[in-house]
Amino acid sequence: MKANGTIPADVGAVRHDNKRNHQLTLWRFFGVWASIGVQSIGGGAATTLLIQRSFIERYRVVSADEFARLWSISVVTPGINLVAMAVLLGHRAHGSRGIVAALSGLLFPSAAITCGMAAVFSRLAQVAGIQAMMRGIVPATGGVMLVVALNFLWPVTRASALISRRRSLVSGMLVLSGTLGVSMAHLSPIAVLVGSAAVGGLVLVTPHQPKPQRESQDEREPMQTQDGGGR
């Protein structure tokens, strides 16, 4: 599988050195995304957790820290972050066909179900039992989202902790201030992203960065090696 000429090899290349990834044929890849799409009731939290479980843990398309890296690119891209993530993971696994497989698997079954629900939900929305169930589902999505957030932050903050106590402190402050800024001060998410990029660019510059997870060391390609050593 070759990468698109304009896209870095690390974004599009299939990882033949990975024992699980080669089992992920295009059809199975589509099936995994379709399964994620129809299972992920509860919005982005459930979807993200299923994506993490499928492509980090089960099929090992990406490592945890690389997932965080791709997510960072996704959040500065217009539109739904999870759709952008599907594009990146699709391209990584199967090139342009993988993008089509990922997007159609993620969006079309779930969009069809959404349409069907739109047709009937207006009649059910006022039913007391349905409202009661919603009051259980909504906080549960919060709990699931917390797992997603911790999965996401773990490699990022651990990498900082391995470098220095000062960097670890900056890392914690960035997370805390970003969370409070949006939750309490109602800052725009874009402002938080831009502000964190600025602080990161000023404070987090280091010539060497550690490899936060052993499994990710095995999977890294030269471009992703932070010390420039081209492992």
Next chain:
Amino acid sequence: MINPVVYFLLLLKASLFSTGGFTNLPSIHQDLLARKWATEADFAQAIAIGQVSPGPSGLWVVSLGYLTDGYVGAFLAVLAITLPPLLVLVAAAQYRHLEQRPRARAAMTGVAHAAGALMLSVVWTIVNQPGADGRGVLVAVGAFGLAVTRKVPVVVILAAAAGVGYLLYR
């Protein structure tokens, strides 16, 4: 009468100038209400459906499309939310060059922290919704406990939460 081309362009514009599933809401709300192509009730219903339907949270736009313009509207909505994220390929292509520069790499590390913080703020928003109470917090803690084990499918967790909600709030 809804003009499908204009309708699509409005949804596309909102998606292009947003990031995440709900940040396109203000733009779509303003544009469709001004043209009387949607009502406040359509928005409320679409968001509610988006919360219980499968898929990313941004699919609320698909239900809005269906409610306002039937299957054509739903199809145009899917198209409008699919196209802008393809720009991520351009961003990824530039990322390789940027990552060679320590300062740009550090800036992306800062963005990664912010992305995690945004997720935490979503958690905060969810557990502090109007009408939320201590029982809801317990449900959230229980869902967290099940999800963190990695042994329970998410759909099972949410189905269980629906059952608990029915018992607690009906």
